[in-house]
Amino acid sequence: MTTPPEQGAILAMDLGGTSLSSGLVRPSGSVLATRCVPVGRSGGGDGVVRLLLAAAEDLRREAEHLGESVLGIGLGLPGAIDVRTGVIGEDIQNLPALRGLSIRRMLQERLGLPVAVDNDVNALLLGEWMFGEARGASHAAMLAAGTGVGGALLVHGRLVRGASGYAGEIGHIPVELDGPPCVCGSRGCVKTYAAGPDIADRARELARSGHSPGLLALAKGDPTRIDAPLVFAAAAAGDPGALGVVARAAQALGAAVATLVNLCNPEIIVLGGGVFEAGAVLLDPVRRWAERYAFAAPLRRTRIVRASFSKAGGIRGAAALFRYERGRPPGETAPPDIPDSQA
Amino acid sequence: MTTPPEQGAILAMDLGGTSLSSGLVRPSGSVLATRCVPVGRSGGGDGVVRLLLAAAEDLRREAEHLGESVLGIGLGLPGAIDVRTGVIGEDIQNLPALRGLSIRRMLQERLGLPVAVDNDVNALLLGEWMFGEARGASHAAMLAAGTGVGGALLVHGRLVRGASGYAGEIGHIPVELDGPPCVCGSRGCVKTYAAGPDIADRARELARSGHSPGLLALAKGDPTRIDAPLVFAAAAAGDPGALGVVARAAQALGAAVATLVNLCNPEIIVLGGGVFEAGAVLLDPVRRWAERYAFAAPLRRTRIVRASFSKAGGIRGAAALFRYERGRPPGETAPPDIPDSQA
Numbered sequence: 166m167t168t169p170p171e172q173g174a175i176l177a178m179d180l181g182g183t184s185l186s187s188g189l190v191r192p193s194g195s196v197l198a199t200r201c202v203p204v205g206r207s208g209g210g211d212g213v214v215r216l217l218l219a220a221a222e223d224l225r226r227e228a229e230h231l232g233e234s235v236l237g238i239g240l241g242l243p244g245a246i247d248v249r250t251g252v253i254g255e256d257i258q259n260l261p262a263l264r265g266l267s268i269r270r271m272l273q274e275r276l277g278l279p280v281a282v283d284n285d286v287n288a289l290l291l292g293e294w295m296f297g298e299a300r301g302a303s304h305a306a307m308l309a310a311g312t313g314v315g316g317a318l319l320v321h322g323r324l325v326r327g328a329s330g331y332a333g334e335i336g337h338i339p340v341e342l343d344g345p346p347c348v349c350g351s352r353g354c355v356k357t358y359a360a361g362p363d364i365a366d367r368a369r370e371l372a373r374s375g376h377s378p379g380l381l382a383l384a385k386g387d388p389t390r391i392d393a394p395l396v397f398a399a400a401a402a403g404d405p406g407a408l409g410v411v412a413r414a415a416q417a418l419g420a421a422v423a424t425l426v427n428l429c430n431p432e433i434i435v436l437g438g439g440v441f442e443a444g445a446v447l448l449d450p451v452r453r454w455a456e457r458y459a460f461a462a463p464l465r466r467t468r469i470v471r472a473s474f475s476k477a478g479g480i481r482g483a484a485a486l487f488r489y490e491r492g493r494p495p496g497e498t499a500p501p502d503i504p505d506s507q508a
Numbered sequence: 509m510t511t512p513p514e515q516g517a518i519l520a521m522d523l524g525g526t527s528l529s530s531g532l533v534r535p536s537g538s539v540l541a542t543r544c545v546p547v548g549r550s551g552g553g554d555g556v557v558r559l560l561l562a563a564a565e566d567l568r569r570e571a572e573h574l575g576e577s578v579l580g581i582g583l584g585l586p587g588a589i590d591v592r593t594g595v596i597g598e599d600i601q602n603l604p605a606l607r608g609l610s611i612r613r614m615l616q617e618r619l620g621l622p623v624a625v626d627n628d629v630n631a632l633l634l635g636e637w638m639f640g641e642a643r644g645a646s647h648a649a650m651l652a653a654g655t656g657v658g659g660a661l662l663v664h665g666r667l668v669r670g671a672s673g674y675a676g677e678i679g680h681i682p683v684e685l686d687g688p689p690c691v692c693g694s695r696g697c698v699k700t701y702a703a704g705p706d707i708a709d710r711a712r713e714l715a716r717s718g719h720s721p722g723l724l725a726l727a728k729g730d731p732t733r734i735d736a737p738l739v740f741a742a743a744a745a746g747d748p749g750a751l752g753v754v755a756r757a758a759q760a761l762g763a764a765v766a767t768l769v770n771l772c773n774p775e776i777i778v779l780g781g782g783v784f785e786a787g788a789v790l791l792d793p794v795r796r797w798a799e800r801y802a803f804a805a806p807l808r809r810t811r812i813v814r815a816s817f818s819k820a821g822g823i824r825g826a827a828a829l830f831r832y833e834r835g836r837p838p839g840e841t842a843p844p845d846i847p848d849s850q851a
Contacts, residue, residue, distance in 0.1 A: 320664070427678075431670065432671040463670065
């Protein structure tokens with residue numbers, strides 16, 4: 166990596182299942198402006214594309230206002246981009262309307278700017294690698310637990326997309342052979358224990374069955390009010406039911422961390438996503454389980470840290486993705502711009 | 509990779525817990541001569557080093573006899589080599605006498621030849637990548653089930669050793685959060701279900717407890733005669749107890765294959781080691797479980813194949829390792845030759 170020139174800004178966008186965060190970000194990672202709009206459920210794929218185009222145009226005007234040249238667009242989204250076809254993969258659970266779209270080509274054509282698109286957690290890891298905790302690492306991994314559980318890998322200083330763009334999905338590895346069914350069609354995935362909605366579901370079941378009066382009291386008698394932050398608060402207050410749910414989430418996340426250590430032996434594992442905002446009540450047992458499951462020698466050399474950027478992490482990641490793609494060495498495979506019969 | 513000149517031979521050695529296989533192998537992978545000697549339990553680390561030196565001298569005489577020049581030595585051994593210290597790691601279960609030795613430096617000094625040393629499964633994968641099923645792959649993985657369960661990864665056409673040489677250990681990832689204890693200190697590792705000795709142990713327990721009369725009959729009434737091949741033979745003949753043990757091994761191996769697919773998205777996964785010599789009785793359910801646990805899209809593009817070389821795979825791998833190390837690009841990190849205070 167060479168030091169980027171401090172001129173111009175990247176239109177950085179982080180598309181989630183419920184909202185689109187966007188911003189103007191310098192190649193150095195500093196954020197000049199931010200926006201956030203909700204993603205409507207109507208309008209399907211076209212609706213989401215219109216939203217992205219509107220956000221890009223809005224940021225372009227902002228850049229003009231600030232006297233900044235626009236370098237291009239970086240976009241992270243919650244799914245895999247097939248590296249052979251450039252198309253959004255079939256496993257995008259949070260935004261099914263985007264399935265099969267060649268979003269990069271569409272944005273490039275409509276906006277006349279270079280565009281880099283990838284999975285949002287790949288972008289987050291690149292953000293940590295360029296601007297945050299993982300700076301200078303040759304081998305790094307990310308585990309992001311929020312609405313889902315995602316991951317990303319960096320090996321020999323390069324993002325690992327794998328043969329078709331699906332690499333890094335640490336949230337969907339089985340940690341229980343006959344574990345609970347997962348939305349992905351498998352069972353016993355890390356996600357089924359540690360994603361926010363799954364943590365809330367388990368706590369609700371406990372509250373409903375009368376096994377956790379403390380949780381029910383915190384939810385003012387209404388189990389539907391229970392969400393993951395409430396479960397962590399109840400656990401921190403010593404509620405046995407909440408402690409049990411958090412313990413199981415920590416055990417699954419510890420197993421995921423150990424899998425990353427024993428399989429990829431990274432220098433650093435970055436833990437991101439809303440679930441880790443629980444803090445020590447989750448992080449401490451995750452570390453203990455990782456010690457239980459991983460080889461001692463590689464674990465001793467692995468820094469396990471919280472993500473550097475909680476708020477603007479997604480757009481910093483999208484900017485890092487753009488910078489990574491534009492500065493990529495000739496040998497590197499990019500998602501190609503091939504004609505997309507489904508678009 | 510350029511085509512190697514067809515002259516000279518590599519002294520290739522594959523050190524296991526019970527025997528040392530060695531041979532003269534051309535850079536193209538063709539085997540000119542082979543040897544096999546048992547590894548004695550006495551003599552400790554010095555004894556093993558003497559054995560390696562004797563085997564190398566023997567092969568050197570054979571090369572002279574054949575009129576072949578000797579290019580150097582490739583050695584695979586059942587443990588991790590720490591990439592920062594060049595020393596054999598603490599997790600070498602099968603040959604604890606080697607713990608802490610800087611074996612590469614020792615062989616290099618005593619024999620006056622260039623030496624490449626690495627984990628045996630890393631060497632096996634390089635053998636498949638240079639000479640076998642994985643030729644031309646950018647992303648490949650190996651899962652080898654025998655006395656233990658090991659693994660190796662190749663990403664962007666480079667072997668992944670990780671930050672300290674431990675990468676690839678797919679046999680020691682947890683597939684059951686509260687599974688049986690493993691020799692590595694963890695629990696629920698793939699190894700506890702799928703290594704040959706573990707398969708035999710489970711079958712012996714069944715036979716002893718009277719739950720598998722068929723197995724006991726095949727073992728002529730003596731449970732201590734039960735080994736993994738006998739369990740697979742009993743399963744193929746329909747014995748319910750043996751079928752249960754094989755089913756669980758297949759489920760754990762299928763989970764391991766799915767973890768490789770979802771985390772690394774390789775083009776090919778090579779299955780090696782004695783356990784897979786069971787054939788379809790194991791391989792068919794492994795494939796079915798992999799389909800159950802992995803994302804469909806990346807799995808569709810993953811070839812899952814048996815290793816190309818069963819007999820001389822280890823020495824072909826050691827030769828490939830030597831060739832890989834000698835032809836390594838300047839940026840690649842090698843295990844360094846630093847002074848070894850413990851040797």
